[in-house]
Every structure is written in structure tokens, then in C-alpha cells.
Amino acid sequence: MSHREREFERIGGETVYDGSFVSVEVGRFRYPDGDEVERVIVRHPGAVGIVCHDDEHLILTRQPREAIGAPDSLELPAGKLEEGEDVMTTAKRELAEEVGLAADEWKVMPSYYSSVGMTDEIVYLVYATALREDPDAEPDPGERIEVVRWPLADLDGALAATKDAKTIIGLMLLREMRRGAE
Amino acid sequence: MSHREREFERIGGETVYDGSFVSVEVGRFRYPDGDEVERVIVRHPGAVGIVCHDDEHLILTRQPREAIGAPDSLELPAGKLEEGEDVMTTAKRELAEEVGLAADEWKVMPSYYSSVGMTDEIVYLVYATALREDPDAEPDPGERIEVVRWPLADLDGALAATKDAKTIIGLMLLREMRRGAE
Numbered sequence: 001m002s003h004r005e006r007e008f009e010r011i012g013g014e015t016v017y018d019g020s021f022v023s024v025e026v027g028r029f030r031y032p033d034g035d036e037v038e039r040v041i042v043r044h045p046g047a048v049g050i051v052c053h054d055d056e057h058l059i060l061t062r063q064p065r066e067a068i069g070a071p072d073s074l075e076l077p078a079g080k081l082e083e084g085e086d087v088m089t090t091a092k093r094e095l096a097e098e099v100g101l102a103a104d105e106w107k108v109m110p111s112y113y114s115s116v117g118m119t120d121e122i123v124y125l126v127y128a129t130a131l132r133e134d135p136d137a138e139p140d141p142g143e144r145i146e147v148v149r150w151p152l153a154d155l156d157g158a159l160a161a162t163k164d165a166k167t168i169i170g171l172m173l174l175r176e177m178r179r180g181a182e
Numbered sequence: 183m184s185h186r187e188r189e190f191e192r193i194g195g196e197t198v199y200d201g202s203f204v205s206v207e208v209g210r211f212r213y214p215d216g217d218e219v220e221r222v223i224v225r226h227p228g229a230v231g232i233v234c235h236d237d238e239h240l241i242l243t244r245q246p247r248e249a250i251g252a253p254d255s256l257e258l259p260a261g262k263l264e265e266g267e268d269v270m271t272t273a274k275r276e277l278a279e280e281v282g283l284a285a286d287e288w289k290v291m292p293s294y295y296s297s298v299g300m301t302d303e304i305v306y307l308v309y310a311t312a313l314r315e316d317p318d319a320e321p322d323p324g325e326r327i328e329v330v331r332w333p334l335a336d337l338d339g340a341l342a343a344t345k346d347a348k349t350i351i352g353l354m355l356l357r358e359m360r361r362g363a364e
Contacts, residue, residue: 001326001327002328005326006244006245006246006253006254006326008246008248016199016201017199017206019198019206019222020222022206022224024201024206024224037248039249040201040204041249042204042206042224042300042301044297047297047299064213065298065299066190066192066209066211066219066221067224067298067301068295068298068302068304070298071185071189072188073298075298080299111345112346112350113347114296114297115226115229115296115297115303115305115347115348116247116250116346116347117229117249117262118204118226118249118301119224119249119297119301120251121300122250123297142217142219144213146183146188163292163293163294164294164295164298165294165295165305166297168294168351169347169351169354172351172354
């Protein structure tokens with residue numbers, strides 16, 4: 001099975017559900033050998049997760065996640081990309097809205113796909129330091145977010161306390177970066 | 183915002199799309215303060231990803247992923263849970279079907295949620311060693327899977343070559359395990 005044999009082309013599809021931020025498409029694809037397949041694809045606008053800390057603490061959130069039945073999911077500050085928005089704009093907005101902070105230093109971290117068999121959701125991870133209070137931040141009370149300051153020295157403990165993919169990947173990347181800097 | 187204020191209860195919902203393996207539900211939830219929210223939730227049966235290697239090579243797959251437009255996604259062997267199936271049954275079946283192997287040693291690794299704002303998909307990671315050819319394995323040609331033997335000494339290279347969440351998390355966990363064993 002070579003690369004050439006896997007080069008599909010999209011030959012059609014229809015939207016079977018169009019919701020507030022996700023839609024579901026049944027797409028049709030053709031392979032070079034003539035095979036045609038149908039795939040259910042959840043279309044998602046993409047998201048940004050922000051790995052951020054000061055000298056002593058990781059800045060995390062605790063919030064309810066109805067989809068997984070969890071009232072207290074421990075996560076990176078994060079949010080969905082709005083229509084046409086670039087990653088840094090989303091990152092700055094979510095850092096202000098979710099945890100009331102701004103950052104003076106930003107770095108791009110690797111991005112990843114959440115679940116390649118089902119959705120096109122991509123998650124862009126960014127690294128924010130040189131944090132300061134954002135006087136203009138207006139938290140959205142509807143999100144029910146608690147800001148959690150987690151000791152930076154206990155990254156392993158934070159990893160053990162979450163089951164959220166973006167948070168696991170972001171914190172494991174941070175752990176590698178910090179080891180490299182030692 | 184305390185734990186108590188985040189303890190939602192499900193008060194209703196309707197299935198707005200019911201597909202081959204995913205369905206989409208618009209659920210309604212109520213919070214202790216009386217607030218009611220609607221959430222679009224993609225229901226998924228869950229999946230298993232298998233971190234496996236022999237003395238010299240990681241066993242990975244390369245396959246087309248229509249959802250992300252990628253003909254050559256580099257991934258752990260993996261598959262969805264069938265109705266009522268336990269994790270180890272899925273793991274053994276997928277290891278045979280995707281890469282033609284059986285394993286004599288299995289360990290449970292951490293599980294995670296793919297995208298907590300959108301879906302209940304959980305991914306169970308398992309670690310398989312003491313690999314041997316499975317004489318009964320019948321690969322599914324429709325999956326267009328190429329087996330990739332990636333040098334175990336180059337875990338970092340494999341991590342740099344994939345953008346798939348389960349593969350990133352599985353290989354980062356493996357890297358930690360191997361460091362601990364050194």
C-alpha cells in the first residue's frame with residue numbers, strides 16, 4: 001500500500017447536521033483504484049489551548065464539561081476559533097476571558113488533530129509567559145470557570161489530575177521544554 | 183465558583199443525527215443556580231490505541247484520514263470499541279487486523295478524552311509487547327493501512343512526524359516509561 005494508492009479525492013458530500021459550532025458532513029471520497037468510500041466527518045472551527053505560567057504556578061482552569069459528565073475538568077485555558085480569526089487573537093481573548101490575564105511573551109507550540117477518524121478539529125497550542133493582570137478582562141460568568149494556580153514544580157501532579165487531551169499534550173510538551181532548559 | 187455550583191444535571195435532550203458510529207445530541211443541563219444550558223454533544227463509542235514495539239522498532243501505521251485531508255497519517259494501531267466490547271478485546275482485534283500481530287504482554291496506560299467541549303469520545307491506551315506474528319490475522323484491505331516499523335531509538339522522530347492526538351500522547355507516555363526504566 002503506497003502513498004499513491006492512498007491519495008483520495010473528495011467527490012461530494014452533504015451536510016446532515018448544522019449546529020451552533022459543529023456541523024456533520026457525510027463526505028464521499030474516491031481512491032485511485034476506483035474505490036469510493038463514505039465518511040462521517042464532524043466539522044469544527046479549530047481551537048487554541050494556552051500553556052501559561054508565572055515563576056511559581058501553572059495557570060489552569062476548572063470547569064464543567066457536560067459532554068463527559070464532569071463538573072470539575074482541569075484544563076488549560078482554551079477556546080474555539082471564531083470565524084476568520086487567527087490563532088493569536090483567539091489565544092489573547094481566551095486568556096483574558098477565562099483567567100483575567102494578558103501575556104507579553106508568546107511562543108507557538110506544536111498543533112495536533114483531536115480525533116482523526118471523526119473530526120477535522122485541530123488544536124493550536126501556544127505558550128504564554130510574562131503574565132500580568134488584564135485590567136480590561138471581562139470573565140464570562142456563564143462559563144463557570146474557576147482559575148486554578150497549580151504549583152509549577154508539580155507538573156506531574158497536574159498531568160495525573162486531568163484526562164483532557166489538549167491539557168495532557170500541552171503539559172507534557174512544557175515538561176520537555178523545562179527539562180531541555182535545565 | 184465552587185464544585186457545588188458546577189454540579190449540573192441532565193434534564194433532557196434529543197438526537198439530531200444518528201450515523202454509523204457517531205450520533206449528535208443536543209442535550210439540556212441544569213445548574214444548581216437554576217441556569218439551564220444546551221450543549222451539542224457528539225456521542226462516540228470510544229476507541230483503543232495500542233503502543234507496541236519489539237526490541238528495535240515501534241509498530242505504527244500509515245493510513246488515509248479523509249476527515250483531515252491526509253493520505254499518510256502516521257498513527258498507533260487503533261480502533262473503535264464495538265457495541266458492548268471490552269478494551270482488551272478491541273485491542274487484540276485491532277492489533278491483528280491492522281498490523282498482523284499478537285502480543286503476550288499487555289499493560290493498561292492512561293486514558294483520555296479527545297475533545298471535552300464537543301464529544302464524549304474516550305481513548306483507552308494500552309501497551310503491548312512480546313509481539314509475535316498472528317497466523318490468523320486477516321487484514322482489512324479497505325482500510326488501506328501500511329505497517330510502519332519505526333526505529334525505537336527515534337521516538338522523537340516519530341513524534342515529530344505525526345499530528346494525531348492518540349499517537350502523540352501514547353508515544354510521549356512511552357518515552358517517559360523508557361526514561362524511568364533506564
